Amino acid sequence: MTDTPARLLNLLSLLQTPREWPGSELAERLAVSARTIRRDIDRLRELGYPVEATKGAVGGYRLVAGTAMPPLLLDDEEAVAIAVGLRAGAGHAIEGVEEASVRALAKLEQVLPSRLRHRVSTLQNATIPLTRGDGATVAPSTLTTLAGAVTGQERLRFGYRAGDGNETKRLVEPYRLVSTGRRWYLVAYDMGREDWRTFRVDRVSEPFPTAARFTPRELPTGDAAAYLTRSMARAQPEVELDVSFEAPAEFVAGRLPAHLAPAPVTETSCRLRARTNDSTEWLAVRLALVDAPFTIHGPVPLVEYTRDLATRLGAAAGHR
16 A cells, blocks of 8 residues: 555554554555554654554554544544444444444544543433333443454453343354344354354443454354344244234334334324234334334234233233
């Protein structure tokens, strides 16, 4: 790469991932000599980017938090506002921006000065987001730790609570983070099970990188989203959902996830027909939260569960 400005931007992009880069690896990535990398690092430092170097047989570089924000054309207030916004988008799965939020948050928090990081945490802890109730909340710090391990190709340890409540310790090679719009999942190779696994991130606890690098294995499907879809299909059989609502389609669509989109029947009614892997329990509650009269035509297990749920809720409210 002979274009110096383009090379510097690529070098900076690599350094903004939360890991240490050996000079030889940077030289290989950018197809230049180790001497050129050293000169480029000096140029970045002259521009105000705090690049730290470590000594040793190989040596390495990493972008660290300095006494002030690097020259990103952001003042302190703007940096705090962006970080809080990214945490909200990442931690509460705002549909359409969640994955970009995690990537950007991992880069920003890597260089955020400690005084600003404290302000962001204080503001985040003092506020409660109003979510749609169709997904589990995940700590942004957990997401950024996982994202850093994925990007840095670093083995990861964490505690994991299965759906039945069983808790285990896992050592994995993280491959990708995938958002379904309701939940975050980590696709990883489980070292203990010697096989690929998917993990719900809201069930992950105390993740920490081990500093042990790995060469990514080939995923069976070649695509993390496709692997997650296949994995979820095995765990939960697909059903034909058929529900009619006495409300406009636009009203109902605004209160359901994007994969459950109703079609208008009249100006004041609509019908939802979809194939879904969502659980019966989740569907019953989610449909009730639409806050409009509805009739379930199928599947039968959903009709029966909703009827039983209505009886239990009526009894809880004092109705017989």
